Amino acid sequence: MAQKTGPESPHGIVATMPAGIPFELIVSSMSNAVVVVDQEGTIVYVNPAYTRIMDLAADKVLGRNMRDVTPDARTLKVLKTGKAITWDSFYSEKLGLDLVLSANPLMQDGQMIGVVTVFLNSKDLMELYGAYRRAHGLANYYQDLLLREQVRSGGFASLIGNSPALTQVIGMARRVAETDATVLITGENGVGKDVLAQAIRRASNRRDKAFIAVNCAAIPDSLLESELFGFASGAFTGATRGGKVGKFELAEGGTIFLDEVGDMSASMQSKLLRVLQDKEIEKVGGTRVTRVDVRVIAATNRDLEHMVKEGKFREDLFYRLNVFPLHLPPLRERKEDIPVLALHFLAQFCDSYKRQLIMAPEAIELLQRGDWPGNIRQLRNTIERAVILCDSDVLLPEHFANLDCATQAPAQNSEQGSLKGEIRKIERKLYEDALSSSGGNKSLAMKKVGVSRRTFYKRLHELDLL
Structure with missing residues (x-):
C-alpha cells in the first residue's frame, strides 16, 4: 500500500503510515543506533542497534540520564545549545569507540522537548567504506579490462601469430603508432596490411577520430581526384549542387588509409605529393585551398623502389610516404x-x-x-x-x-x-x-x-x- 502524505508542517511533510506498519518497527529495524532523550536528558527510547553498539541492555539505560550513561555524549551538547550536529565523528573515552553521529533537537511549538541522535560505530562505517572502495576498485578494474579489450579488438591483437618476423613488425608499429609520422606498409596481397593500418590507428592519439580507407586501385583515375579531394559546385556537368567533400576532409583530425597507393597515375601522384608537403587540398574545379590535419598511412603490394628506378613512381613522393616503412612478411x-x-x-x-x-x-x-x-x-x-x-x-x-x-x-x-x-x-x-x-x-x-x-x-x- 502506498504511503499517503498529509499537509506540510514546520518540520516537513506529515506522513500517514500504511496500516499495519508501526513507526517503531521501522526505527527498530535500522542498522544505525537511535537514542531519544527528553528536555532533561533522560533516555526515553533506544533501538536494538543502540544496545548492540553500546553493549548495554535496553532496561539498563531507559529512564536513566544521558549524563550518567555517556557523560561525553554529543546529545548533551545539542540539549544545551539547541544546535544540531550533522555527522560528526569523535572518540568516546567511556566506550572506547570511535563514533559517527547526527544529533538533532526535537522542536514542538517553538520549544525544544528533546534530542534524537543517530549514530554508528566508525568501525562499521569503515567496513562499509572498505566495501565501497573494493566495489569501486573492482568497477574501475573491470572498466579498465573492458577498455583494454576494446583497444585489443581490431588492434594489434588482430595480427595473430608469434613468429619473430611478425613480432618484430608489431613492435615497430606500436612505436610509430604513438606519433603522427606517415607510414608505408608493404606486403603481398592477403597479408593483412589493412589490419595493421587499423591497429596503428587504434593505438594512436587519433583513435577517437575518423578512419577513412580508400582503395586507390579500385577507383578509376578520372574519379580518384574528386574522391580524395572533393569537387566544387558546378565543377563539371552533372556535379552535385553545392559540391562534394573529399576523403581527406572527411578524415580531418583522424587517419586516411591509402591502400594500393602504387597504382596511382603520375598526375595523381603529384597531387598527393602536394597534400603531404603542404597539408593542403584543392577541390576539383575549386579556387580555394583548404588546410587539412590528417595522418596518412599508405599500403602497397608493389616494389615502389623498383618502380622509382623505372620512372613509374615519383621519387619525391616515395620518400614522403616512406617515412616509416613496415613490411608484413608473407605466410x-x-x-x-x-x-x-x-x-x-x-x-x-x-x-x-x-x-x-x-x-x-x-x-x-x-x-x-x-x-x-x-x-x-x-x-x-x-x-x-x-x-x-x-x-x-x-x-x-x-x-x-x-x-x-x-x-x-x-x-x-x-x-x-x-x-x-x-x-x-x-x-x-x-x-x-x-x-x-x-x-x-x-x-x-x-x-x-x-x-x-x-x-x-x-x-x-x-x-x-x-
Whole structure:
C-alpha cells in the first residue's frame, strides 16, 4: 500500500503510515543506533542497534540520564545549545569507540522537548567504506579490462601469430603508432596490411577520430581526384549542387588509409605529393585551398623502389610516404603462425556456422606445408570451406584434399614429429585455458572450445588432462 502524505508542517511533510506498519518497527529495524532523550536528558527510547553498539541492555539505560550513561555524549551538547550536529565523528573515552553521529533537537511549538541522535560505530562505517572502495576498485578494474579489450579488438591483437618476423613488425608499429609520422606498409596481397593500418590507428592519439580507407586501385583515375579531394559546385556537368567533400576532409583530425597507393597515375601522384608537403587540398574545379590535419598511412603490394628506378613512381613522393616503412612478411615466411591462425579461424567459423569441430594434427601439418600465395586471406577462406563441408567432428587432411598444399611432399619424419609436438602443445593450452577460465566446469569449457561432448572428453584423455 502506498504511503499517503498529509499537509506540510514546520518540520516537513506529515506522513500517514500504511496500516499495519508501526513507526517503531521501522526505527527498530535500522542498522544505525537511535537514542531519544527528553528536555532533561533522560533516555526515553533506544533501538536494538543502540544496545548492540553500546553493549548495554535496553532496561539498563531507559529512564536513566544521558549524563550518567555517556557523560561525553554529543546529545548533551545539542540539549544545551539547541544546535544540531550533522555527522560528526569523535572518540568516546567511556566506550572506547570511535563514533559517527547526527544529533538533532526535537522542536514542538517553538520549544525544544528533546534530542534524537543517530549514530554508528566508525568501525562499521569503515567496513562499509572498505566495501565501497573494493566495489569501486573492482568497477574501475573491470572498466579498465573492458577498455583494454576494446583497444585489443581490431588492434594489434588482430595480427595473430608469434613468429619473430611478425613480432618484430608489431613492435615497430606500436612505436610509430604513438606519433603522427606517415607510414608505408608493404606486403603481398592477403597479408593483412589493412589490419595493421587499423591497429596503428587504434593505438594512436587519433583513435577517437575518423578512419577513412580508400582503395586507390579500385577507383578509376578520372574519379580518384574528386574522391580524395572533393569537387566544387558546378565543377563539371552533372556535379552535385553545392559540391562534394573529399576523403581527406572527411578524415580531418583522424587517419586516411591509402591502400594500393602504387597504382596511382603520375598526375595523381603529384597531387598527393602536394597534400603531404603542404597539408593542403584543392577541390576539383575549386579556387580555394583548404588546410587539412590528417595522418596518412599508405599500403602497397608493389616494389615502389623498383618502380622509382623505372620512372613509374615519383621519387619525391616515395620518400614522403616512406617515412616509416613496415613490411608484413608473407605466410610462407612465417609458417609457425599457421597453426595459430588455423585454430583461430576454425573457432571463428564454428561460432558463425554453429558447428563443434576440432582440427586433427595431421590436417594442421598439411596446411603448414602449403605456400599460400593468397596468404592469410587464402588460409581463412580454406578453413571456412572445410568447416562447411566437414561432416564429422574433426577436420582431417581429406577435407583439404583439393588444395595445392595437399599435393606437397610430406615433411621429414623428424620435422613431422616436432610439428606434432608443437601442435599438441597449442591444443593442450587451448583446453587448459578453457578449463581454467571456466573454473574447472567441463560443460562450460566444452562450449568455449566448441566441440561435442564425445570429442571433448576424447581429447582431454589424449592430452592427459583427464
